[in-house]
Amino acid sequence: MSEQQNLTYAQELLKAESGDVRSLRPFEKYLVGIIATGWAVFQMALAGGAFILDGTKTRAFHLAFAIALLFLLTPLMRKARKGMEYFFVTDRIPLMDYALAVIAVIASLYIVIDYDGLAYRAGMPITRDIAFGVVLVVVLLEAARRVIGPALSIIAIVFTVYAFLGPYMPDFLAFKGVSLRKYCSNISLSTEGIYGIPLGVSASIVYLFVLLGALLDKAGAGQFFTDLALSFLGKYKGGPAKAAVVASGATGLVSGSSIANIVTTGPFTIPLMKKVGYPAKKAAAVEVASSTDGQLMPPIMGAAAFIIAEYVNVPYIEVVKAAAIPAFASYFGLFCITHLEASKLGISGLAKHEVPVFFQTLKGGLHYLLPLGVLLYELIILRHSPEMAAFRAILILFVVIFYQELRRSFKAGTGIGQGFMDSIRIIGMGMIQGSKNMMPVALACAAAGIIVGVVNMGIGGMVAQIVETLSQGNIYLLLLITAIASLLLGMGLPTTATYIVMASLTAPIIVQVGGNFGFVLPLIAAHLFCFYFGILADDTPPVGLAAYAASAIADSDPIPTGIQGFKYDIRTSVIAFLFVFNPDLLLWEITSWPQAIMIFVMALIAMSAFECFAQNWCLIKNKWYDIPFFLAASFTLFHPGGVAHRFGVGEEYKYYFFLLGLAIYAIPVFMQSMRKRNLVEAA
Template structure:
């Protein structure tokens, strides 16, 4: 697929803007995909458009208006992200005002670009939601607002009944779009008045809030399907009907004034953190990806992956995995990623022996995981920055090992599938040299990259203090020089052609020329990673500088190619024509980025309704009690419940909305139950757990719509494709459970050497897990061998599970020996206390806290360093005081709590001794399989040759 010429196929961003819940369209896709040839290119483009940019394409001035508004949205977002407003002292907006404009753009474009679904279920929902909510608003509101609210509800219902054509925008939809803009901008225009009467809304506030909520729910149904609309509506209904709920989740109920103020007028609901992250961070990353794709990077990534890996066993499938990982930088949409890379990779996978279902499943499994791959992850990763309260650098660091080994394992799964079927790779256009020469060349290349990286790192460290205020200009000049040099290198190679996946493949492209032809595409990614990881700038500012450099590349790459090569990649030979084409690419990329943001903006705003209802009603604490009852207080049970809930909600919610809902409801519950079960679960681990299972919902049948998109390309059965993709993705489903219990996988409090060790061992374990679940290692597994491989993988992942049974890591002491135990413990080691106290609602609770042993001469000194004062009454030890901003306060200790038990670190052998029996068992499996795969049994290649 030509990612250079299709603004709808890529488009950056990092959310899963899906055709959620659109069952009728999915069924149509399934029917067409069941045929022999799959969907045509135009049908695939329409599928991506319906999920990411809107299926309505009106002609004439209305179509041009949509493009102009989208372009203006991108300009607005670049302006507020740049330092220019503060330099020029013009156009400065505070965070609330930015969110107001962001939502106004998103709702206006959504009403114009997304026609309403007319199926009976959708129509019933469309009419039912505004009618029910309008009645609740009228009943809960003051009498003065009753007629206004009734008029709003009637107007929305009438507009829905009149219909929503796909090829033009009727007057009533213009009305909905314009009124939604007015409601979104209300906070901006009446900002000062609202600030003066904060907490005391007037009738005008109530009317605007009601209209805004109803219009937001209706546009959510259009753009994202019914599921998120239903979930948000249920939470709104719960807010009003709290007294009538079952006692365990009942609350006092809220009036219309309270709900309107909380949900629309303040930043606790719709205009809350989620919409703020979409405004400040996500849009710029979406735009960066769209511009990168428009420059031609999408095709470049695919070609590079094929040139490097296409010759291996099942080479096209391995290349699909790698190219999808790289395309994750460009497209955070699972469907767009599947269609962008899949139109090229899936036919080639089928040519080397993969069935339609397996080819589609490989593409689905690799495309969906693009959101978990650092350094640029999904939109939920930016929400973690706000919800967990850690820098984005730390989020990337914690997510690195799970994401990397997940992709390595998928490449290995493809290799196993190729071995089962005796597949070969595609022919390559050169004879490889001796393996020693290749190894030396690889090592030399790695050393060269490391040396270059160190030169850049220390060179930047020298330039800044040496040149002071002039340093940014010098750095930009050096960056431009590197860019021009890499463009010159690329100009010496033939431009990359957009290969026809249906043409006969005779040989692969040469790796060297293919890599060199587009090295300059890496520069903006380097700028982004440098700003995020080295300079530690905010995600928004990092994305701004990367986007600014990407704009510079789009405007200059074609004229430079004309000057250096004589023509650009599309055959333009004049500098003026090339510059004009570059401006066109920039405009198209800006429009594409904005249109791809519509779904994210709507999703984050609607998810804000749910978060606002949780904070207003206190349902989180009530839900904790419900979950504790269902799980019996066991952490593993609540993790399973959370995983199932994420999968169920993910069938209808975009990944970002799914993450917001589940993390808001269950993340605190998991942490609390972990404390009560003796496991200190870091908050980032819980949030990543929820994020991973939200992504898994895109794969899981029967509603894994990424699987439907892949089947549309491959011509295979969508449900079978989803089932195979689910089994390929079991590695992704296993990882969250593992890093909850072994936080070393998240590099939490892990040094560099230990981190490398964890990466290597975790990769080995994940490969063994893949071999066990795929039923093939050296040869086909029997049941006992699969079980043994699973046991070995689990032991490598979590050796402490077995070692704790052999040698407990804790020395349990009575509370009276607290000071003595602290004095005898090594400094820096974890020290645990079992504590009894009260939870947030005043109910008695028992939990565990973990504290680092501080420095101090005596136990009393160390206790004071922790910030704890105790009193002893017989055998009881009561916490008398906890100092502010101390380790004890951060751990959750408070006055009047009782210490029930002291758990001091005990001397125990290293948990890694458990690797010895694990690798011994692995050696036994290898020996058994090698015996079976000996002369008495034909290898897969021999069987294929015989056939």
């Protein structure tokens, strides 16, 4: 395929991820546009205090918007099949989907329509309540199946069936069971299930951050981040790959989707990586790894940061603080990978004339940094709520868009009126795209709420007992089971849904079993562990859609690309295991800036040592006797407390092992520098 065809295929994957696969007729485009824009205006007005709405009602309206858009945009079947063409209509909206959209909206809003009656009948629903509750579950599972595949719906059905058939199960799986009345009361008619914490966070916070990302993208910020990274790094060894890492990390600040990251930065960085000498597979894998890890970067973290804050019951800024060092260490590790790969392949940077001028590029897009600066200032300095910070950043971005377009129209001589209309068009497109991007997140949170609700009805204790029995009470085996389960589950689910399911089932058990082994594990470490392995599923073969998107742009085979990307992401799994046993990496209970900086520096050096081992290269190719030094240095710097314990040294002296770690790291570097000099002299 040609480059344009490859890019088109990658963009189609992005559309499929958001469920936007139909080519609509003009009046249908207006209908979808009105609903999508209405959703954005509703969320903005709510955040801005234009009106005050009860939390349950907010969640219901949020779900109604998402589910209506889904049925209007996504056909029942993902592929055309002979004799069933009506169920794969992509050139219009069929009558069936109009009907489903109306039914789904009414079912979603039933909790609003009869709000007082349901409150009065809490726990004792009448036949009408049960009927609407069952309809809501059915249409929600169908909506989730359409937009994110069958996995989440199947898991929700399995949990539901188990809830009803529990009394008839074998002894070790036996459960007292639930009635249809209790099931509907918990799942459909209260905030214990569908309208639970995940959907609440999606409605109150996540939408605004996704909208901010969509508006930035439509305004041109994605191109700016890519150009800025190239202007700064393009001339160095393996420059385009390093630029891809930085650009994807910057895009990941406001994007919750790895595929969106790839489609934004990949068309520019992947061809440049191939041009300087990276094989297509490795060029695509670098983009996959960097875009996937964009979900690690605060402030959004694939929408999970806000849900983690609610589940762990800590301020959002504490989640950002905990996620910061692991995220930067992971990105630094990928940066090291690109450098080591370039060294192995003898790749240099781009020619001077191919690199954008840094200050000129920065000047041309400096205004894009203003809303991000406001966002971080509001969150970190003023400590405002995430929704308020995002709302004010969006308002600043509106001003930036008007400034940008009016300035362009003035320069082009097309008049202020044209600039004003262009600004309105960009804002409208951003709102529509933000709503489309939000669909899978909102529906995943709502559908995962079914599973969480069933777990909270008593099954959670049973599942916890089964998992603990499987792990035989061993914390290491439990973490391994959780990691493998997250990878397998994540092959069919978006990251946020994988995290919600796994954290609900295993996070408390990890803390409990860790305590049995004498490890003081903060709950946030267990939650981040589940989240990290949910992210890794995005490039896990054979399903990883991120690998398919990047391989389409690079014109490489998707399975080898996914395998290579997964190899690059081993560093992320290592960090996840390490911060469970060394909560210092999460800055847990650490308030000293010098101590935090020390941990950060040690983590970066430890990651570089680990990558020298993983890539089998430092200054030159490793010898077998180099490897133990790299591993020892990495472990010592990542977990000095563990090394101090081995030597019988008190915890208060553990940071003195920083010097030991550096000394161990210096040994193979010195040996390789001597071997490299001998090779040069021999040549």
